[in-house]
Amino acid sequence: xxxxxxxxxxxxxxxxxxxxxxDANGIGEVGNPVCGDIMKMYIKxxxxxxxxxxxxxxxCGAAVATSSITTELxxxxxxxxxxxxxxxxxxxxxxxxxxxxxxxxxLASQALKAAxxxxxKNGKEK
Amino acid sequence: MxxxxxxxxxxxxxxxxxxxxxxxxxxxxxxxxxxxxxYSLGREARQAIEVAREKIANSIxxxxxxxxxxxxxxxxxxxxxxxxxxxxxxKGNHIITTNIEHHAIxxxxxxxxxxxxxxxxxxxxxxxxxxxxxxLKEIRKDTVLIxxxxxxNEIGTLQPIVEIGKITKENGIYFHTDAVQAVGNIKIDVNExxxxxxxxxxxxxxxxxxxxxxxxxxxxxxxxxxxxxGQENRMRAGTENVASIVGLGKAIELATEDIEGKAKYLTxxxxxxxxxxxxxxxxxxxxxxxxxxxxGNINVCFEYIEGESILLLLDSLGxxxxxxxxxxxxxxxxxxxxxxxxxxxxxAHGSLRLSFSKENTEEEVDFxxxxxxxxxxxxxxxxxxxxxxxx
Numbered sequence: 065x066x067x068x069x070x071x072x073x074x075x076x077x078x079x080x081x082x083x084x085x086x087d088a089n090g091i092g093e094v095g096n097p098v099c100g101d102i103m104k105m106y107i108k109x110x111x112x113x114x115x116x117x118x119x120x121x122x123x124c125g126a127a128v129a130t131s132s133i134t135t136e137l138x139x140x141x142x143x144x145x146x147x148x149x150x151x152x153x154x155x156x157x158x159x160x161x162x163x164x165x166x167x168x169x170x171l172a173s174q175a176l177k178a179a180x181x182x183x184x185k186n187g188k189e190k
Numbered sequence: 191m192x193x194x195x196x197x198x199x200x201x202x203x204x205x206x207x208x209x210x211x212x213x214x215x216x217x218x219x220x221x222x223x224x225x226x227x228x229y230s231l232g233r234e235a236r237q238a239i240e241v242a243r244e245k246i247a248n249s250i251x252x253x254x255x256x257x258x259x260x261x262x263x264x265x266x267x268x269x270x271x272x273x274x275x276x277x278x279x280x281k282g283n284h285i286i287t288t289n290i291e292h293h294a295i296x297x298x299x300x301x302x303x304x305x306x307x308x309x310x311x312x313x314x315x316x317x318x319x320x321x322x323x324x325x326l327k328e329i330r331k332d333t334v335l336i337x338x339x340x341x342x343n344e345i346g347t348l349q350p351i352v353e354i355g356k357i358t359k360e361n362g363i364y365f366h367t368d369a370v371q372a373v374g375n376i377k378i379d380v381n382e383x384x385x386x387x388x389x390x391x392x393x394x395x396x397x398x399x400x401x402x403x404x405x406x407x408x409x410x411x412x413x414x415x416x417x418x419x420g421q422e423n424r425m426r427a428g429t430e431n432v433a434s435i436v437g438l439g440k441a442i443e444l445a446t447e448d449i450e451g452k453a454k455y456l457t458x459x460x461x462x463x464x465x466x467x468x469x470x471x472x473x474x475x476x477x478x479x480x481x482x483x484x485x486g487n488i489n490v491c492f493e494y495i496e497g498e499s500i501l502l503l504l505d506s507l508g509x510x511x512x513x514x515x516x517x518x519x520x521x522x523x524x525x526x527x528x529x530x531x532x533x534x535x536x537x538a539h540g541s542l543r544l545s546f547s548k549e550n551t552e553e554e555v556d557f558x559x560x561x562x563x564x565x566x567x568x569x570x571x572x573x574x575x576x577x578x579x580x581x
Binding site: 122 | 495496497498502503515518524534539574575576
C-alpha cells in the first residue's frame with residue numbers, strides 16, 4: 065500500500081480541533097457512511113472571521129488528517145479567505161496524499177464550505 | 191523502529207520458518223543445476239523436487255503423480271478453473287462457485303464469463319457458510335465444475351466440503367477447492383472428501399512466497415495454463431523454482447505434523463480474544479460462524495468507525511492486522527465477503543481481521559486486548575456517527 069507522508073501521520077495520530085462546538089453558528093456535513101467517509105465541521109463566526117472550528121470524522125487516516133489540517137488552515141481566517149481553500153490545497157498542505165485517497169477521503173474543504181453556507185443561510189442571527 | 195513487532199496477519203502471509211529456510215539454502219549456490227539435465231548437479235535438484243512432491247502428496251493423501259508445482263495459489267486457482275472449463279467445453283460450459291471466494295477464483299470466473307462460459311455464484315448464509323442444498327439446486331446438465339473454497343480467507347469459515355464432495359461425485363461433476371487457508375490448519379484427505387482438484391500455497395504455512403501447487407486427481411481432463419517446455423510431466427512449463435519447491439515441501443511437512451495440537455492452541459487464543467473483545471467493547475459484531483471457522487481467525491466489526499484507522503493505530507504499537515474496509519481493499523467498496531454475509535456498507539468498513547499462528551504467544555494477545563479498547567474509543571470519540579448514537 066502507498067505510504068502516508070509524515071505530515072498526514074502526524075495529523076492522524078494527533079488530530080487538531082477534534083470535537084463539537086456547542087454554540088456553533090455554522091455546521092456542515094459531507095460524505096456518507098456507505099462509502100466510508102463522513103466529515104462534520106462546526107464553525108463559530110464573529111464579524112466575518114472564523115474564530116473557532118472543530119471537526120468530527122468517520123473515515124480512514126487520510127480523512128482524519130485532511131479534516132484536522134483544514135481546521136488549522138482556516139482558523140482566524142475571514143470567510144472569503146476560507147472559501148478559497150480547495151481539496152488540492154489541503155492535500156498540498158499535508159505534503160500530498162496517495163492518489164486513491166484524493167477523491168474519496170479528501171472532503172474536508174467541502175465540509176467547511178457546507179458549514180460556511182449554513183452560517184450564511186441560517187447562522188447569522190444566532 | 192525498536193518496538194517489537196506483533197504479527198497477527200498470518201492469513202495474509204507468514205514468516206518463513208528457520209527449518210524451511212535452511213532446507214532451501216543448498217539450492218541457490220550448490221545444487222543449482224537445472225532439474226531437466228542429466229548430470230549429477232541437475233539430478234540432485236530433480237531428486238529434491240520429487241521428495242517435496244511426495245511430502246505434499248502425503249499431507250493430503252494424494253499420489254505423488256497428482257501434485258503439480260505452480261508459481262502461487264492464484265496460479266493454481268487459475269489453472270484449475272480455466273483448465274477444466276476449456277478442456278470440458280464439449281460436455282458443458284457451466285461452473286458453480288460461491289460469492290465469498292478469493293479474487294483468484296472470482297476474477298478468473300469473470301474472465302470465463304467474458305469468453306462465453308456461464309457461472310453461477312451461490313450466495314452464502316449469514317454465518318458465512320454456503321448451504322450444500324443451494325449448490326445442488328444450481329446443477330444443470332451442462333455443469334462441469336463446482337469450485338468452493340475450503341476455508342474463507344477473511345472470516346475463516348469452513349465450507350461443507352464433505353457434502354459438496356458427495357454431490358459432485360453423485361452428479362459426475364469435477365470438484366475444485368481453494369485450500370490455500372486450510373492446508374496445515376485442517377486435516378485434508380482428498381480421497382475421503384472426493385476432491386478432484388485442490389489449490390495450495392507455501393507462504394501461508396511458513397514457506398516462501400512465489401510457489402504453490404495444484405493437486406489434480408488422476409484421470410481429470412484439464413488443459414494446460416502455462417505453455418512451454420516439458421516440465422511437471424508436460425503439464426506446467428517453466429524451469430522449476432527448485433529452492434522454493436523444496437521449501438514448500440518442508441513447510442507442509444512441518445505444518446501437518448501436529449495439526450490437532452496446533453488447532454487446540456490457536457482455538458484457545460482465539461476464544462480468549464473474542465470473549466475479551468465482546469466483553470470490553472460495545473457495538474461489536476463477530477463475523478462468520480462462531481464454531482465452524484479456522485482455529486486462528488477472528489473477524490470483527492466495530493460499529494461507527496473505519497478499519498484503516500484501527501490498523502494505523504495498531505501499527506503505531508507494532509501490531510500487524512488487516513481489515514476489509516474500502517481503504518484497505520484499494521477500491522471504493524468494502525470486502526465482498528462482508529457484504530455477502532449481509533453486513534451493511536457502513537458496518538463492513540469497520541472490520542478488523544486478526545489471524546494467529548503458533549508463533550504467537552498469549553502475552554502478545556494480552557497486549558492486544560489491553561490496547562484495543564482505548565483505540566476503539568478514541569476513534570469513536572472522533573466519529574459523528576457515534577455522537578448520534580450516544581444521544
